[in-house]
Amino acid sequence: MHRMQRLIPTGNQARPVAFAEDAQPVPEPDEALIRVEAFSPNRGETFLLEQPGAGLCPGKDVAGLVVQAAADGSGPQTGTRVVGHPAQGGWAEYAAVPTHSLAVLPDDIGAVRAAALPLAGITALRLLRAAGSVVGRRVLVTGASGGVGHYVTELAAAAGAEVSVVTATPSRGERLRALGAAAVVHKVAEAQGPFDVVLESTGGAHLPVAVSKLAPGGTLIWFGQASRTPVTLDFFDLLGGPEGATIRHFHYAGAPYGPDLTTLVRLVEGGRLHPEIGLVAGWEQTAPTLVDLRERRIRGKAVLTTGTVR
Structure with a gap:
């Protein structure tokens, strides 16, 4: 079984998450396995971390590379750069994302800008x-x-x-x-x-x-x-x-998210939508970033990177 690093809740408001080793997710037939290059936390997620429920694995906004295409043949193929909106689990080296919640990225949109798009x-x-x-x-x-x-x-x-x-x-x-x-x-x-x-x-x-x-x-x-x-x-x-x-x-939720993600990517590519990113940092800075986000000290979006990104 392949292992990986992920961020898990600590229940400590001063340091809401910490690294832990975990099993790499096994995708469902309609899910692609993504190597996460960047993710963006949302303020609502910081509230969940104050009293985290059992099994909470945060992370809904991710961008990266498909390393295993969906077994049912849907969605992008292995090697495709994508942005995705999984239900959870995105603050990790790998995430399983339903193909209906993915959009393909063009070469001129990097993972940092893309990760700021989903929610x-x-x-x-x-x-x-x-x-x-x-x-x-x-x-x-x-x-x-x-x-x-x-x-x-x-x-x-x-x-x-x-x-x-x-x-x-x-x-x-x-x-x-x-x-x-x-x-x-x-x-x-x-x-x-x-x-x-x-x-x-x-x-x-x-x-x-x-x-x-x-x-x-x-x-x-x-x-x-x-x-x-x-x-x-x-x-x-x-x-x-x-x-x-x-x-x-109003509540935004309701899959599929892929068509809306595709629209957002098209607008960014055409210069008609400009992600406002107030902070970019390595994911080792996730805990203090979450505190700043919770306390409304970041303008727009914060994006954390897991390593080398395009």
Whole structure:
């Protein structure tokens, strides 16, 4: 049995993961075995690591090389460079990934940029589909400094929306303006509404304020709880707010992910989507990187590399 290194949870918030030796995964018939060159953790994964359940093997965003094609003949062949979105297990030297959750990489997109794409990019694409056509519509994005915020800002602006963003610092706002944001504010209350669509990811006290910024008949799509604070909505305030407003919950999950990954790769290759990577480091730096990500000290995405990458 082949052995490999993987990162496993420690339950220690100061150092959330540590290296351990493990068996190399044995792929299911519809899975390819990937030699992982780079992976990107997500802030939600840092929360899972605070009280890790038994058998948790984190890692959903990976890029690397197919070293064993799927036995059922589906997906890319051995030797193909890919980006993938497995259910778990990506913080390791090797990962088994369903072929419907893989996309082939062109030569000019390296593993670092590719690894930053899956969860945040798929979420951004599916959020905009949920919002419907945004051409000529006013869109507010809260929590825009994260990976999803950067992608959705650029995609919505390119699709013809007038995008306002909420972000913590001026420097982050400058980058979002470069990606197409028409207005930048640092608090939801400062946003100059009304907005046809609000994409809300912070929760807590911010969500009721965001609702108040909606135009009559507008829609707020709630897709995150970055503040980690429960939301309280006053029903009387809601009745006195925008007439006919809709509040809907959104979760990105639902395979297959391969077609959306292929779309993201095509947009990056065409210069129409620019992964915002705030940190690149060797995977021996994963533990401190996870702490920085949890504490919101990284702009956009963090990417860890397992060795030589293209």
